[in-house]
Amino acid sequence: MSGDGNHTVDYWSVDVAGNVGGVSTVAFKIDATAPLTQASVSGPAGTNGWYLGAVQVTLAGADSLSGVQTTNYKIDGGTLKTYSVPFSITGNGAHVVTFWSVDKATNTEATNSLAVNVDANLPGVTANVSPSSAAKSSNPVTVTVSGHATDNTSGVPMSGNVTFNVVDEYGVAQPSGPVVLQSNGNYSFTLTLPATKNVGDNNHVYTVFVRGTDRAGNSSTASDTLKIN
Numbered sequence: 001m002s003g004d005g006n007h008t009v010d011y012w013s014v015d016v017a018g019n020v021g022g023v024s025t026v027a028f029k030i031d032a033t034a035p036l037t038q039a040s041v042s043g044p045a046g047t048n049g050w051y052l053g054a055v056q057v058t059l060a061g062a063d064s065l066s067g068v069q070t071t072n073y074k075i076d077g078g079t080l081k082t083y084s085v086p087f088s089i090t091g092n093g094a095h096v097v098t099f100w101s102v103d104k105a106t107n108t109e110a111t112n113s114l115a116v117n118v119d120a121n122l123p124g125v126t127a128n129v130s131p132s133s134a135a136k137s138s139n140p141v142t143v144t145v146s147g148h149a150t151d152n153t154s155g156v157p158m159s160g161n162v163t164f165n166v167v168d169e170y171g172v173a174q175p176s177g178p179v180v181l182q183s184n185g186n187y188s189f190t191l192t193l194p195a196t197k198n199v200g201d202n203n204h205v206y207t208v209f210v211r212g213t214d215r216a217g218n219s220s221t222a223s224d225t226l227k228i229n
Helices: none
Strands: 004-009 024-030 036-042 055-062 069-077 087-089 091-102 114-116 128-130 140-148 162-168 176-178 186-193 204-213 218-227
Touching: 036 091, 036 114, 055 069, 055 091, 055 114, 128 218, 140 204, 140 218, 162 186, 186 204
Parallel strands: none
Antiparallel strands: 004 024, 036 055, 055 087, 069 091, 091 114, 128 140, 140 186, 162 176, 162 204, 204 218
């Protein structure tokens, strides 16, 4: 006999004289199919498949024949655990959950894998304006803005995720735009700004903001100033 499910066999004997024995029945079950386990995750979703904090993992094993005996899992190849309730993954970095179920007929499911990437940290962003001050002049002043935007977990792309903007207290010049990083996360660019100052003011302040966003969607902003004396 073959084929998953419940089966019955009726059987009897007939002797040479033609006497027919009573009918007997034997029942049995066949389960040759492994269970199936599905995983679901919930948590603060970021971008590019990253989560911004603790991720809860739920496993659901199913077997329509003999039923699920146990569902097992490992986190990052660690200790084998028997699943009973949802569990959390909290550490920053890329994690892999492997999981499978065993049914009551001892059929073992092939191992499944689930990638869980967590980055709860803000990127490190710095900004420095040089020179930090300049004398009032009819000629504009050129400054160099330098610093870095780095992230040790999901990383900051070299382009597209770092921008700058200038806030001018006079509203004379407020440029903005993208910042391109070097392979080590450093950057450097120049700005040309009017070296003007209103009569009676101690100085004219420009504030340069640099904002960096990592691949997970975490953002940080750094700033520095230029003062026209």
